[in-house]
Amino acid sequence: MNSPMLEIACPTTPFVDNERVSLAHGDGGRLTRTFIREHVLPAFRNDLLAPMGDSASLPKLDGPTAFTADSFVVSPLFFPGGDIGKLAVYGTVNDLAVAGARPRWMSVSLIIEEGFPIESLQRVLKSIAAASRLIGVTVAAGDTKVVPRGAADGLFISAAGIGELISPVPPGPASLEPGDELIVSGPVGRHGIAILAARENLGFVPPPESDCAPLHAAVEALRRAGIPLRCLRDATRGGVTTVLHEWAGACGKTLGIDEASIPVTADVRGACELLGLDPLNMANEGTMILAVPPGWSSKAIQALQSVAETRNAARIGEVRNRAIIPVTIRRSLGVEQPLDEPTGSPLPRIC
Amino acid sequence: MNSPMLEIACPTTPFVDNERVSLAHGDGGRLTRTFIREHVLPAFRNDLLAPMGDSASLPKLDGPTAFTADSFVVSPLFFPGGDIGKLAVYGTVNDLAVAGARPRWMSVSLIIEEGFPIESLQRVLKSIAAASRLIGVTVAAGDTKVVPRGAADGLFISAAGIGELISPVPPGPASLEPGDELIVSGPVGRHGIAILAARENLGFVPPPESDCAPLHAAVEALRRAGIPLRCLRDATRGGVTTVLHEWAGACGKTLGIDEASIPVTADVRGACELLGLDPLNMANEGTMILAVPPGWSSKAIQALQSVAETRNAARIGEVRNRAIIPVTIRRSLGVEQPLDEPTGSPLPRIC
Numbered sequence: 001m002n003s004p005m006l007e008i009a010c011p012t013t014p015f016v017d018n019e020r021v022s023l024a025h026g027d028g029g030r031l032t033r034t035f036i037r038e039h040v041l042p043a044f045r046n047d048l049l050a051p052m053g054d055s056a057s058l059p060k061l062d063g064p065t066a067f068t069a070d071s072f073v074v075s076p077l078f079f080p081g082g083d084i085g086k087l088a089v090y091g092t093v094n095d096l097a098v099a100g101a102r103p104r105w106m107s108v109s110l111i112i113e114e115g116f117p118i119e120s121l122q123r124v125l126k127s128i129a130a131a132s133r134l135i136g137v138t139v140a141a142g143d144t145k146v147v148p149r150g151a152a153d154g155l156f157i158s159a160a161g162i163g164e165l166i167s168p169v170p171p172g173p174a175s176l177e178p179g180d181e182l183i184v185s186g187p188v189g190r191h192g193i194a195i196l197a198a199r200e201n202l203g204f205v206p207p208p209e210s211d212c213a214p215l216h217a218a219v220e221a222l223r224r225a226g227i228p229l230r231c232l233r234d235a236t237r238g239g240v241t242t243v244l245h246e247w248a249g250a251c252g253k254t255l256g257i258d259e260a261s262i263p264v265t266a267d268v269r270g271a272c273e274l275l276g277l278d279p280l281n282m283a284n285e286g287t288m289i290l291a292v293p294p295g296w297s298s299k300a301i302q303a304l305q306s307v308a309e310t311r312n313a314a315r316i317g318e319v320r321n322r323a324i325i326p327v328t329i330r331r332s333l334g335v336e337q338p339l340d341e342p343t344g345s346p347l348p349r350i351c
Numbered sequence: 352m353n354s355p356m357l358e359i360a361c362p363t364t365p366f367v368d369n370e371r372v373s374l375a376h377g378d379g380g381r382l383t384r385t386f387i388r389e390h391v392l393p394a395f396r397n398d399l400l401a402p403m404g405d406s407a408s409l410p411k412l413d414g415p416t417a418f419t420a421d422s423f424v425v426s427p428l429f430f431p432g433g434d435i436g437k438l439a440v441y442g443t444v445n446d447l448a449v450a451g452a453r454p455r456w457m458s459v460s461l462i463i464e465e466g467f468p469i470e471s472l473q474r475v476l477k478s479i480a481a482a483s484r485l486i487g488v489t490v491a492a493g494d495t496k497v498v499p500r501g502a503a504d505g506l507f508i509s510a511a512g513i514g515e516l517i518s519p520v521p522p523g524p525a526s527l528e529p530g531d532e533l534i535v536s537g538p539v540g541r542h543g544i545a546i547l548a549a550r551e552n553l554g555f556v557p558p559p560e561s562d563c564a565p566l567h568a569a570v571e572a573l574r575r576a577g578i579p580l581r582c583l584r585d586a587t588r589g590g591v592t593t594v595l596h597e598w599a600g601a602c603g604k605t606l607g608i609d610e611a612s613i614p615v616t617a618d619v620r621g622a623c624e625l626l627g628l629d630p631l632n633m634a635n636e637g638t639m640i641l642a643v644p645p646g647w648s649s650k651a652i653q654a655l656q657s658v659a660e661t662r663n664a665a666r667i668g669e670v671r672n673r674a675i676i677p678v679t680i681r682r683s684l685g686v687e688q689p690l691d692e693p694t695g696s697p698l699p700r701i702c
Binding site: 023024026027028029030031032033051052053054055056057058059060061062063064065066067068069070071072073075094095096098099101105107108109110111140141142143145146147148150151152153156158160161162163165169172233234236237238239241242245246281283341342343347348349350 | 374375377378379380381382383384402403404405406407408409410411412413414415416417418419420421422423424426445446447449450452456458459460461462465491492493494496497498499501502503504507509511512513514516520523584585587588589590592593596597632634692693694698699700701702
């Protein structure tokens with residue numbers, strides 16, 4: 001471009017090579033189209049994306065629909081047990097699954113920093129493609145933006161998801177009643193500790209792995225087993241503690257859990273003791289809390305244990321009439337204490 | 352938090368005040384919930400968002416659905432004629448409208464840089480709320496992430512949109528036939544020039560205004576007038592030139608336009624002449640190209656001119672049998688030339 005614009009808008013010469021993403025890849029002209037055709041679309045070959053139109057046409061759904069949206073800004077992008085792409089798919093799928101919906105379509109919007117290695121982008125896109133194929137979710141829409149060096153940190157992904165709500169839809173935490181039983185679908189705190197250890201090079205051997213996994217099959221197993229579900233929630237940012245506090249707030253009852261019954265892996269327990277953290281406050285990305293009516297926990301746990309991702313599910317407590325404290329925990333020594341909600345976590349960018 | 356974590360993960364003391372967004376606002380605990388309740392939700396009061404659940408339940412739709420996704424990284428966030436919030440809503444609405452869908456629901460995901468002024472965030476959220484109310488689109492899902500200072504530039508917004516496809520759905524650019532007429536819905540290049548002038552402080556008086564506007568009413572007017580539409584496309588990144596090249600590629604015909612017939616405002620013309628730019632390559636955010644069968648352009652233009660946003664619509668050219676050149680332009684002096692597609696635009700972060 002022999003125009004004065006080059007000097008005004010591009011202080012440095014635009015940098016286009018085959019190894020790094022450049023600003024020109026995101027500016028909408030031929031390079032953008034070629035870039036998307038060559039580097040983005042091949043990962044997701046499907047009839048909805050192929051026309052590269054402004055919107056995808058989805059077939060008619062028989063019933064009501066669930067709609068969810070999330071952004072992913074995790075650092076590092078690749079961590080033991082997952083990466084930002086897998087996280088974006090499973091995070092979206094899990095939000096739909098715990099709402100009682102079967103995941104069907106999702107969108108993937110990329111915000112890429114100029115200079116980001118194309119090889120890393122390919123790894124992330126392949127990871128999105130593999131995860132979405134595994135679930136049977138179609139990536140039906142997307143967008144690619146490139147921002148100048150320093151205006152973003154590598155890669156951010158925003159995703160939205162659409163699912164079919166399957167009857168009966170869990171009524172939600174306002175429906176919780178005294179005697180309802182609380183279940184966790186697996187060991188807690190794994191994602192938070194994996195990210196912390198990877199980002200801060202804590203040197204644990206072997207490195208703790210994230211629990212990053214889809215929960216749709218577990219919810220389907222509960223449904224097939226005919227378990228009447230009050231509510232489900234994947235315990236992401238803020239961990240189990242935050243879910244319990246949200247539920248206690250929604251139902252106006254007290255939720256009591258028993259520390260000894262909560263599954264925690266040895267590496268998470270060790271890291272938390274060393275760092276003075278509570279595994280209950282650490283993020284999960286493939287672990288949910290659920291509540292069932294009195295007497296249903298054994299059947300629910302049996303159904304969960306039939307699915308690989310939730311084979312370590314356990315009953316952790318119950319709902320009671322409201323006492324002064326919204327969430328209590330019986331510590332391993334037998335004393336019952338308030339379980340305080342962290343006001344803010346000291347660990348940014350976990351998802 | 353009296354834990355070693357504070358030193359490991361937060362090199363600076365977490366900074367929570369009432370004027371700036373802090374990392375703790377995005378970490379999922381009580382502060383996040385309070386922040387979203389106090390600062391984000393009030394802008395969007397509606398039944399779908401109120402439960403703050405993982406997904407929103409949308410009512411059943413009668414027909415097939417359109418689904419679109421976009422990220423917005425525009426700089427500056429506020430510009431003459433709009434801001435990133437209005438852009439996010441209208442950008443999403445327009446992608447649905449040109450696909451032949453009535454916009455119904457959207458999601459809004461925020462990626463906020465630590466230290467971003469809460470007052471600016473409020474302005475953006477109010478702008479999203481006002482724009483979505485004007486269109487009748489419900490913000491049904493959303494997400495808020497905060498990244499450390501320097502990991503993003505102020506604020507990025509990702510949006511997804513869901514609309515009802517209205518029969519007959521325009522068949523798309525592959526259906527273009529020789530003799531089809533090409534129409535632009537208004538003056539071209541206004542958004543690109545407005546952003547360029549604002550970002551680079553070019554000092555034009557008055558400052559050029561973006562065309563940032565919704566196109567759903569214009570598409571509805573065309574539908575009501577019974578215009579048989581081949582295809583429509585909002586001419587965003589890459590401008591009119593990029594749309595024409597995409598269409599020429601899709602149909603294998605030649606698209607010829609006439610420079611004298613293309614509406615350009617005086618300020619855009621002046622700025623482009625000064626800077627050596629072509630208004631046809633500059634981005635629009637409320638201007639579309641459409642194609643109608645032979646003989647239909649007058650009626651289509653009449654319908655467009657009945658809507659405020661597209662009152663300056665004009666016929667700009669036609670589809671011909673394929674010649675060597677995919678897109679041609681008859682310049683004002685009468686000579687027909689190839690209209691080359693810019694490989695990359697020199698102006699990043701326009702949307």
